Amino acid sequence: MATEIKRPSTGAIQGAFHDGTTPRTGPDSIHPPLDHVDVGAGTISATVAPPSVGDEGLPHETLREMYRLVALARAVDERMWQVNRAGRAPFAVSGQGHEAAQIGAAFALDRSKDIVLPYYRDLALSLAFGLTASDLMMSVLAKAGDPASGARQMPAHYGSARLRIVTASSPVSTQLPHATGTAYAAKLRGTGQVSLACFGEGGSSKGDFHEACNFAGIHKLPVIFFCENNRYAISVPQNLQMAIDNVADRAAGYGFPGVVVDGTDLLAVHQVVKAAADRARRGEGPTLVEAKVYRFTPHTSDDDDRTYRSPEEVKAWRARDPLALFEARLREVGALDDETLTEIKGRIKSEVNEATEAAEQAPFPDPTTFDRHVYAER
Amino acid sequence: MVQAPERSVTAQLTDDTRLDDGGMPQKSLVEAIHDTLLEEMRADDRIVTLGEDVGRRGGVFRVTAGFLEEFGEDRVLDTPLAESGIIGTAIGMALNGLRPVAEIQFLDFIHPAMDQIMNEAARIRYRSNNDFSCPMVIRAPFGGGVHGALYHSQSIEAVFVHTPGLKVVAPATPADAKGLLRAAIRDEDPVLFLEHKKMYRLIKGPVPEGDHDVPLGQARIAQDGTDATIVTYGMMVHEAQKAAAEVAQETGASIEVIDLRSLKPLDEWTIVESVKKTAKALVVTEANGLCSVASEVAALIGEAAFAYLDAPVMRVTAPDVPATPYSPPLEQAFMVDAEKIGAALRRLIAY
Structure with missing residues (x-):
């Protein structure tokens, strides 16, 4: 009575899509204009935030702390690449060029209670919410001390329940509906928390972006959708990602404001996100903020950006490095001088060296723990 | 390797199915699920339910009939018609202190939410090394025999069983529906709660009143x-x-x-x-x-x-x-x- 098994017919599977002969086509090299932020002539719905002036009324101490975090993020980021290139870390993905936008946004929130849902470029944001250089180097070097995942995830998948940095995955934009949910819970429970979710312009193509914004708009939830538009989704330029100039224009379709801001201008971002957070706390609903930035590095340590953008383009954008711009601004308003700067840079250097040293010395995860925490353990 | 459970459940549960029905209310499967979710929401104000048509309509199978009137719009959400958004939002709710019970109207329509279920809900505890958890229930009618054709009949439970981090239950009796739904809501991990739609009104049986629990993982x-x-x-x-x-x-x-x-x-x-x-x-x-x-x-x-x-x-x-x-x-x-x-x-x- 055993089941009869038929011999399969042989022969290769033929299929038009399997011959591999179709040549891949790609865009011509794109050289975006550098004349400040191009906010798009053809679209009208997003508000364009003006450039910041002066010190925006912030105490100099706060300005210096902002600067310290931008510079620390840059230093940790550069160290991640160094240890990767030295063969001591399998992978690096960074946020160089995004730091000022992230710190501007972070300082506009209440870092003692608000919730952030970062993506993989949010190193500076994560530092501002309480992760340390040491935490990040543990992750880069795949050590047990990585607070985000015990080195289960690749580096830059930030997370800490204690710090209200929501655990991140690799698929893009899945965190956006989560932000809608954390904001819904905050509203229902009356916690007064604002949720801020970050993503790139590539991530705005995903259905989850739409579903999250739509839901949040309907319920006027205290959430900020923070797009860090760096013009490339790995290699794909913005004009092949969307037919509009500003992601923020899409906010009109969800019934809440969209604001475009120069993401290299920390204080301008701070102002815009502060207004969005105030709006959220007043119960007026979400805001879509689009910070125009530029990614200085390849997508990851496994990418070669020379295959899709010119060194001249990168160089031109580096001339508008947000770290240098913010330093110049703080000198202008008298919040930084040579002495303070030397002191801050010295502290950062030791901090990153100590973090690297500590992570190098730290133990790897115990291999017998690989199957722990699939489910709650009793 | 098959390990013996800490206590033998076989005898107890065999007895359970042969209980004298005297005094115990007879309920259909849909009534048992309705009543249980209602009792749970009365007892725990962290529980919210969300999905397509769960509010004004009370669910297309009437599982949440009357819920909107009792609990209000804040806890009974008629969502946009977007499954990934339903599950993704529910995950966020769970991450910030709520106990969401999300309804996917038919299991056949759950596919757009697979990224949220498999890559997010199922992996949140593991990927955060136990720092985060995602306690939520996804209810979904499944199964055929109701002339539902290709897209109102599917039984794709194996996909979820294949995903570490999820739990999957499928009660066959109204009493088990009660016990398992209570366990699913109280569980600290995401649970897919499958309701056979042909059984909703066809299958009736005694349902114990009060705290009737059926632990997950016991046949x-x-x-x-x-x-x-x-x-x-x-x-x-x-x-x-x-x-x-x-x-x-x-x-x-x-x-x-x-x-x-x-x-x-x-x-x-x-x-x-x-x-x-x-x-x-x-x-x-x-x-x-x-x-x-x-x-x-x-x-x-x-x-x-x-x-x-x-x-x-x-x-x-x-x-x-x-x-x-x-x-x-x-x-x-x-x-x-x-x-x-x-x-x-x-x-x-x-x-």
């Missing part, structure tokens, strides 16, 4: 037997019992029927102990057979009870066809039923 012996074991779940428990009764009458054979109730975690102990006793096993699912729950149970029996077997492990499953067709003769040809189970059972008994 139920639906009927005792000594000559062969049928392992199944959902609507097929009833079809299997019908087949077993007919075959028993014809041949005098004594058939044990195991209702898995919980597909993940699987009650390996109860399955293996039963097969050791009867030496013959028939595994039944109305899902497609390849890489199904039935495949897993058959493999388990092969690995853990091979020496006890007097016959090859047999399976009755849906064929490798994309899903239930609409026209009744086509649907009948596709569906597993008591007749097909009976035919296999007769061959197994005669082996």
Whole structure:
């Protein structure tokens, strides 16, 4: 009575899509204009935030702390690449060029209670919410001390329940509906928390972006959708990602404001996100903020950006490095001088060296723990 | 390796199914689920329910009828028609202190939410090294036999069983629906709660009042037997019992029927102990057979009870066809039923 098994017919599977002969086509090299932020002539719905002036009324101490975090993020980021290139870390993905936008946004929130849902470029944001250089180097070097995942995830998948940095995955934009949910819970429970979710312009193509914004708009939830538009989704330029100039224009379709801001201008971002957070706390609903930035590095340590953008383009954008711009601004308003700067840079250097040293010395995860925490353990 | 559970549940649960019904209210499956969710929401204001048509309409199958009136719009959400958004939002709610019970209107429509379920909900605890958890329930009607055709009949539970981090249950009785839903809501991890839509109003039974709990991961012996074991779940428990009764009458054979109730975690102990006793096993699912729950149970029996077997492990499953067709003769040809189970059972008994 055993089941009869038929011999399969042989022969290769033929299929038009399997011959591999179709040549891949790609865009011509794109050289975006550098004349400040191009906010798009053809679209009208997003508000364009003006450039910041002066010190925006912030105490100099706060300005210096902002600067310290931008510079620390840059230093940790550069160290991640160094240890990767030295063969001591399998992978690096960074946020160089995004730091000022992230710190501007972070300082506009209440870092003692608000919730952030970062993506993989949010190193500076994560530092501002309480992760340390040491935490990040543990992750880069795949050590047990990585607070985000015990080195289960690749580096830059930030997370800490204690710090209200929501655990991140690799698929893009899945965190956006989560932000809608954390904001819904905050509203229902009356916690007064604002949720801020970050993503790139590539991530705005995903259905989850739409579903999250739509839901949040309907319920006027205290959430900020923070797009860090760096013009490339790995290699794909913005004009092949969307037919509009500003992601923020899409906010009109969800019934809440969209604001475009120069993401290299920390204080301008701070102002815009502060207004969005105030709006959220007043119960007026979400805001879509689009910070125009530029990614200085390849997508990851496994990418070669020379295959899709010119060194001249990168160089031109580096001339508008947000770290240098913010330093110049703080000198202008008298919040930084040579002495303070030397002191801050010295502290950062030791901090990153100590973090690297500590992570190098730290133990790897115990291999017998690989199957722990699939489910709650009793 | 099959480990013995800390306590033997078989006897207790066998007793449970044979309780004197006197005094216990008889409820349909849909009533049991409705009443249980209602009681749970009354007892715990962290619970919110969200999904398409769950509010004003009270659910297309009426599981949440009256909920909007009692709990209000804040806790009973008619969502936009977007499954990934429903599950993704529910995950965020769970991350910030709520206990969401999300309804996907038909399991057939859950596919847009697979990224959120498999990459997010299922992996949040593991990927954060236990720093975060995602306690939520996803309710979804599944199963065929209701002329629902390709997109209102699917049984794709195996995909979820294959995903570490999720739990999957499929009650076959109103009492188990109550016990399992309570356990699912109280669980600290995401649970997919499958409701066989043909059973909603067809299957009625006694439902204990008060704190009736059925732990996740414990099968139920639906009927005792000594000559062969049928392992199944959902609507097929009833079809299997019908087949077993007919075959028993014809041949005098004594058939044990195991209702898995919980597909993940699987009650390996109860399955293996039963097969050791009867030496013959028939595994039944109305899902497609390849890489199904039935495949897993058959493999388990092969690995853990091979020496006890007097016959090859047999399976009755849906064929490798994309899903239930609409026209009744086509649907009948596709569906597993008591007749097909009976035919296999007769061959197994005669082996």
